[in-house]
Every structure is written in structure tokens, then in C-alpha cells.
Amino acid sequence: MTDATRVPLLSMRGISKRFGGVEALAGVDLDVHRHEVVALVGDNGAGKSTLAKMVAGVLTPDTGLVEIEGVPVSIPTPAAAHALGVATVFQDLALCDNLDVTSNLFLGRELRDARGVRDDERMEQVARQILRDLTSRIPSVRVPLAHLSAGQRQSVAIARTLIGSPRIVVLDEPTAALSVAQTAEVLMHIEGLRDLGLGVVLISHNMTDVRSVADRIEVLRHGRNNGSFDARTTGYERILGAITGAVRADLGVPPVAAAS
């Protein structure tokens, strides 16, 4: 293994965040490598979404170090996250119902032509290309989001991550509102992201989804790391134990070596 592959794509160390009197995160560590899908699991309020929002530039940690490819970074805004190559799909689908598919894909990062004018034609071409790559069933890139089904909207949300060739993709509950077939499609897409060499952080409640697509499972509990497991070899019971607190990470479950 060369140095370049051993340095994690994303490395978070000792991340803490308080909201008033509530300690959302207390010294959490997280590493994501290239070609890796890391599942972030935990009960409600464990701090998964808080952590995701820090990577996405929506929240900033109180303390802790964030490195991208070994370079310490701060991510103060979503635009900064995008500039660093981080793309995020949020749980509460950050889409505008009143805008069409292309507008949503490029929202906040519209393409401009040489004169600095919005380049609708090129955006539409790219949008069509990306949706074709995803083999999504969107009738037209000019349809307003309000006219799409939940699954189609999720496709648009995921397609957004492919705009501007990111390095890290964070997916917050991407399958929560989807049918079985749509879920399968999303999971296939996640595997596609891994094959492209991206690092993927997948936040999910659904153990079946997590175990079918993730390489590594990181458990959060009450804002702390509570175990790191190899997704292929670890049993369902053990992960559930870590989530619920029946098994404590510091009492005998050895963390699995990160790189796989």
C-alpha cells in the first residue's frame, strides 16, 4: 500500500459539539478512505446527522480536527464544502419544489458562460447526461420537482452529488422514504460511487441496507464512538448491541482496522 492510499480521504478527530446544554457530539473520530462506504449508525439523537452536517459545512465543530486527504480544513459553509469536494444528500431532501430538475441539480453552483451569464443549455446537457448515467426514470429535466414521486426526487437529490465531481459523498438517510425497488436503485448507485473511487458516508437506520452496501460500520451512541465493525463479517446482533448500548465499545469489542 502506498502512502497516498493510507492517508484517509476524510479524517475527523475528537469532534465535539454542544447545543446549549445538550452535548450532541463528544470526541468523535471518523475516517473515510477512497473506494470505501462507511455506514454511520446509531439510535435517534446519537449525533449522526450532526456529524454529517459538519462535513457538509452546515455546522462547525466546537472542538476537533477535520482533515481532507491529510490537509487540515475548516468547512464554514456549504459552498466551502463543495469547493473541498464534499457533496451531501440531506435527510430532509434539500430540494426546491418550485424549480425544475436542472435548476435543482445546479442550485448554488450554476454554470456560467464566458460572459458570466447563466448557461442553461450546458446545465441541461449535463443534467440529462447525469440522469442517464443513473438510469433514473425522470420524465424530463424541465419538470418541476413538485410533479415528481418520492423516488424520483431522491434520484434528483443523489444526482446532485455528481455535479462538480466530488471526492466525498455524505448520504443522510437516503432510503428512508423509498419503496423496495427504489431502495435497491439507490443502493446500486452507492456502489457506483464507491467504484468511482469516492469515499461515501452512509447514514441509515436500516440495518439491511447498511449491511448490503457498507464496507465498515461505525456506531455512534450518545454522541460518542461506540464501536467499529467490518460490515461483511460482523453479525447483526453485535451491531444492534452497540447501537442500544448492550455492548460497550471499550469493553472487549476490538475496533476493526480501518482500511479494507
Place this chain on the structure above:
Amino acid sequence: MTAIAGFSEMVTRNLRQSGIFAAFVLIVLLFSLLNSNFLSPGNLTNIVLQYSYILILAIGMVMVIVLGQIDLSVGSVVALTGAVAAVLVIRNGAPWWVGALAALAVGGLVGMWQGFWVAYVGIPGFIVTLAGMLLFRGMTYRVLDNVSLSPFGGTYYDVANGFSTNGWFGGYGVDVFTLVIFGLAVVGYAVSQWRTRMGRIAYQQVVESMPIFVAKIAVVAVVVMAFGYQLAQYRGLPNILILLAVLILAYSVITQRSVFGRHIYAIGGNLNAAQLSGVKVRKVTFWTFVNMGLLAGVAGVVFSSRMNGAQPSAGNMFELDAIAAAFIGGASTTGGVGRVTGAMTGALIMAVMSNGMQLMGVPQSIQQMVKGLVLLLAVAFDVWNKRRADAR
């Protein structure tokens, strides 16, 4: 497959848009039947002059409403900017353009003030501009020392009352320049419609059948040229109509074709999503209010020019006319939906109704009641239409 929609399908699909235009046409027809003077050259010119400032305000207002905000202060800002211009031009003898530029500057400053409170302090636009309504009305009284100033006269008066281009291309009894400009407008409309149609066909979207498409353009051409001919018979192209045309075109492009415009729609549609997507929500909000202030300054110049003076109570209730125009024109009360062209149609409906009722000698009290009901029905229609679309 390129789908070709029939006439009835087109009407139902664009019920909101076609509804507003149909309503406008019906109202015009109604008044022209009730009063033979309604479509006379003099009166058509008068409608344009009389309500131009509401149209200008409605352009800014629809952008503020799409953003999910509201501006209640524009009437007071119209008064304040007109007052500043009057003090400079009438009391101190400054050239007309100094007064006009000062009015625009004051409008811009007002916009910055309100934009600051809304965007960077996070106070709802309703409150900030309600405060502004009082604040700027009070300032108007101070600036004018509680008295009216008049007359402007000269070039300043001509801004809203003049026909500067009349006779440029000559013509007996009809102004050729006016006809040329209207002809160019029709050609421009036809070309842009054709390009849109070609684009839709290229992307395999639904278009009207060819006869309907041609008929649509022909109807628009006839109506526009008839309007132009009437104006040409009177005194030609009012300056204010040129200003309006430039503003409407410019703001249609800004709202529909620019990144800034799209971000306004995104913020109004889903504030959270816009923020998460990296839209600079504060900046866009700030500049939308600055823009509203500037346009209120333009309206202030036009109104004071039209009135040939400035009164402390000028522009009272203009904000309500502008807001009504935006909502009648299809803007959504929750933000994210609305167009400049729609707001213009809404403002014209208000203008035509006021003018028509005035010609018929309908008392002011009844006029107010009718306008109130029209606003209510227009928004009710919008709500009903949305529910119908959701149920589908």
C-alpha cells in the same frame, strides 16, 4: 415523441396563466362595450400614464413576494424619494437629473436599510417594512416641512408626461416612430415564441399545434398593433411607456435568466434547501430589498413628475396596489411562485378596472369594494387551482 396539445388541453394546462390573460381581455371588452371612450387614443394613453408607477412598483414587489417576503413601505418610499427630488429641483433650483438621481439614491439607501434588517438581523420583512412605512412617511413630512412643493415643470415634468420621441420619423396624424417600435415588438415576440417552440420540440416537449401557434401570435400582433395605432393617433409613444418596456424586459431577464433570479425562486421555494445548497441567502435577500428600494425611487420620480410636485401624503396605499397586482398576477402567498409578466398583467387589470369605473362615474367607495373582491377572487382561484393540481 413530440406531443401536440389541442386547444382545450393548452387552456387547462395553463389555467392560471391563461386565466389571468382571459380575465384581462374580458375586462377590457366589458369596459369598451360599456363606454365608447374607453378604447379611444386619449384614454389608452391615459391608462399607461396613470398607473405606470404601480407597474414599476409591482416589478420589485413580485420579486420580494417570490422571495417569501413582503414590502409594505413602498408607498412611503415613493413619497420620500419624490419629496427629495422636489426639494432639490423646486426649492433649490437643481437640474432635473440631479433630482432624479437623488431620488434613486434615496430609494437605494432605503432598500439597504430594510435589506440589512431583514437579511442580516433576521427580522421578518413584514415588520421591517411596516416600521419603514411609518419611518419614511415621517421623514417625508420632515423633508417637505409639512407642505406641498410644486411645480417641477421642464424636463422633470416630461419624464412622466412627455412624448419626447413624437415625430422622430414624421407622419401625418399618426406617429410613425410609435408604429415602428410596436412593429419591432411584435416581430421580437414572434421570434422569441418561435425559438421557444423550436427548443421545446428539440427536447421533445409538448407544444401547441401549428395553427394554434400561428393564431396565438396573430392575435397578439393584432392587439398590440391596434394599441400602438391608437397611441400613434394621439401623441405617440409616452416616455413612460418606453421606461416601462425597458424595465419589464430587463427584469424578465433578471428573474428568468440570471443566477440571482433563480436564487430568489429557490429561497422562496425552500429556504432550507437553498441554504444547504450554498445559495447566499442573506446576500440575495439584501439585494432584492435594495432593488425594491431603487424601483420605489423610480416610481417616486415618475409619480412626482406625473403630479408635477410632491405632497407629504403622496403614494398612500401604493404598496397595497402593488401587492394586489403581484397576487392577481399569480404570485403565491407562500413565495417561490410568480412572474414579472404576471404581475404586470395583474397591475394592468387593476389599472383598467380603475380607469373604466372612473369613466363610468362609479363612486370611489364602490371602486374600492370591486377591487377588493377581485383580489380575493384571484387568490381564491389560485388556491382552488393548486388543490385541483395536487389532487391529480
